[in-house]
Amino acid sequence: MKTRKLLNTWGLFIFLTTLLFSSCEINEPEQIKAFCLDVNWRAASDTTKNKINNFAPPGAWADLDPVEHVQWCKDLGANVIQTFAVSCNGYAWYKGGNIPEQPGLEHDFLTEMVRLGHKEDMKVFGYFCVGSNTRWGLENPDLSYGVPSYPHIPYTKEYIDFLCASIKEAIEISNMDGFMIDWFWNPSVGLGKGGAWAREQRWLPCEQQMYVELMGAPFPGKENITESIQLEFNRRAIDRCWQAIKKTAKTVKPECIIWLSCSILTHPEMVDHPLINEIDWLQNEAGDKESIDAIRSQISKDTRLITTFSANYFQRNNLRGEDVAAYALKENIGLYCYAGPPTYEKPFSPIEYFLETPLDSFPNLDARNIGVLARVFNELPLDK
Template identity: 25%
Template sequence: MTFPAWYSTYSRRLFFDMHLPDWTRPGQSAGDQHALREISTRFEPEELIKTFVRARINVAVIFAKCQYGNFYYNTHIGHKHAGLGDLDFLGEMVKQAHRHDIRVIAYYSNMWDTEAARLHPDWMAEEADGSYSYNRWPTMSLLSPYRDLVHSHLTELMTNYEVDGMWSDILSDLPTFDRYTRERYQQDFGEDMPRSSQQPGWINMVRWQQNILYEYLDGCYQLVKRIRPEAAYIINFYGTPYALSSQGLSFKHLKLSDMGSSEGYTEWQGLIFPSFAARYMRSGMNGGPFEILTGRFVHTWDFTVRPRAQMRFEAFSVVANGGAISIDDEPYQDGQIEPAVYDIIENIYSEIERRESVLHGAKPVPYAALYVSQKVRELDEVLNRSKPLSVGLTPVSNLNPSDSDMLPGCLGTFKALTEAHIPVEIVDDRPESFATLSQYKVVFLSNILTLSTAEMDALRQYVATGGALIATGATSLYDDQGTRLANFALADLFGVDFVKRGDFTFPYIQFHDSPITQNLIRRPLPHYMAMWEIKKNTDEVQVAATRRNPLIETSGQTYYHNNQPPPDVDTGEPAVVYRTYGRGRVIYCAALPESNYARLGHEPYRRLIANMVIWAANELPPIRTEGLLNTEIITNLLGKDWIVHLVSGFPQRSVRFGQYHTADTIEEIVIIPNVRLTIPPTVNAVYRVPSGEILPIVRTSTEASITIPSIEDWETLRLVGDFE
């Protein structure tokens, strides 16, 4: 797929976020407000663009239509915000921005539109109980005549304005049960729609609504391209593992997005999320251009200003992983901006600009692949029974009684591998994605409940020809409708058969001497949910760990101290097994150390995950160091050289009370002295970027290393070699 160069090279972006009510209109304040209150009355496009130029911004998302249904250009179809008066805000922003080579992408809200809902209440979506979908923002049905109105809006906008793209938002408010959707479902299936994830047919209904959303997006995409073929059509992809599959978006919709885009706000999903979101979107776009949004706010849209050190960390985490960074700012109600925000953006974007020669065109060096699956997302919504966060002083012993634990498994694996400085990318269940498996030394299947025949054939072939596979929990134990199978579908690969889910909800892992358990504790390690009982089906399997049951199973009448009973004798039954298969290696773990690590953060879980990956890969990671858990090491290929980024962030301690805790905050840029890295012996020279300082290489008979005198929050190195 070819695309204009700016899609990937204009990586310093601003999301100018402005859903502004027009209280002169009925329905935009529930009757509580009637005066304009200066909203939208003081926008100054020329001054705004001067500020953008100073802040080194080269792409800006500017609103065309907000979630209130207000327009910010001279529309002849919709309602232009009254506060703008004669000002064509979008038009003036485009004109001023293009004078300075700043690209302008027009924002458009799809499913949320207060004005359209007021004028056409019969076009609104409905909740499962039949009530109108009016939780803060009214949701519109994409199968109602509202779709035609959207097409009219897009036609007017793309015809009259030389925007460089369209940012298509609010596409994740499914499912809906309005009459238009019910009639279409009845027409397609001859039966009523299921109303709950616990009703038969829910998974098929979710997949059907994904197809309806694809149909809607395809119509918008084709319309935009017909009028302005060079304009980018961009979907706001709220479809990471944090989103329910029934909300609508999946990777297949990204075929209709010229670049990937996802909100990566750390106040929503933690400081690890910008890095994860970047790799997730890179996979979704099959290596194509993408952006990640981060915010200027401590809590989303609360008009605070996040510390500069944290905004730097979040932005650098994205660009080092190959993405464009788009910082979300919101003007005050009258259209004026907070100058301090743009001082910080200038600081960040100047740093990025100095490194762009080693950012653009760089590709990740493949080592480990973390497998994700849309089918597993769908099953997780039906099967997952995770217990709500406890307000007690200790976690409950059985954190999740179900077989499905997708989000903690995925994020726990990612956290463990990045902290262990093991390069990891995302591979998913689309044929074009899992066809790339051969690039990786090892693939990690964290409780991937269901796999298609094509996926399983590809995995067997991958391992037989020298790849390595790690699988945990209930991987391959379900069909794609959520029915548990009698045995693992990959039992031949694992070398073990499924017996049953364990009876004890607080078992222990007991490690034994093996290549996988070097430097691991020999005391029993608790597992905060039942494990899977297995038995060997081949003598080729070796055991690295066994299961120890607890002294008792806790009940209301029988308990030990605070419900975490101590370990009983070793059962001798396998918990972690390993084997060779063809020319490759396989590990099966009848536990979920990754889910436990995500929830509990205990070091032995991370060490087990890292040890499994390194043994399976049969090769050490390319860049290694000791410690530096708060530093992410990203290794990319540019030409024949490696570009290595070290991105560091040191959050402050938090206060916790009940279910509340202090937001993750980074206020200081910490200087770390004398950072030693082990590097490949084939490296000829190492330069610091952008300074060009040469770092001496120390060589011994077994390894090569460098020592960086000190690093701050972003260190970039160029390793000269022949790494093609």
């Protein structure tokens, strides 16, 4: 049995390596091999009581060293680093802008990540959570559904102006290659499995004003809003915000790459939407091949597709890293992983640990995913 398992493992390695080289031979774009040290969420070791939400508190990981992080990503074999311009708590990872920096930020983190990454021929991306920003929600309670760790922001003109100003200054200050936009949803969206966790649209006064602007008619009253009207309103709200984001980014830096992370590509708010057609890089956060296949006809010829190594979605969708890597490499779909450190004290162990530990011996799925990608990115056998 051990001999058979070894042969199967080597067979999969040879298959993955062949796919990697064959994609290069036909002059396809370089494989996207991306990683994110996810500082959006509270660490597993955080036992704070009465917390406002599950996002990392302002200042968490403020001592991260860009030199160490770029080297770690290089050792992983990544050619793209996704880090943060502004994380979900609403504070910036760069210095010198109008958005307040993470309290106690020791380094001009994003700017240094870009500078150091470029020295290693790596692209470096920032991040904006379009639908959720704790600081915005606290400072603008009339323009938000509170401050949950969930999409909560209606795309009002005020918010779009704020978001675009944030994007403009982050590009100008850091010279990042582009940025990820995440949680590009309306507050009523259901992001759980099968649409779970959907919430009633409140139709706040600011949303009623949005209705007038987007639908070209007076707000008819909450009781007269049908499902089809609400869907059209939500799609128009996303499009207005997207067009502003795109115009801002491409005006400041025409070659700026805008990267959308989307966990439900087949959601009615996304199907055949201009956002899906016009985005530069499109990431399927769910990780499954079926979702990517479902939207292929909706994207432009220049859109780069990316799939995701996510412990959460691997568990939800019963996926294995080896299988996801195989289909992605076969079709030159980019590979991207995000994972959060278990504590605020230090990031992940050295890459040697992930290469030396057998894949089935890791303590959690985040670590196993990194172990798989460290092997795939560095063209090593999966049983190494």
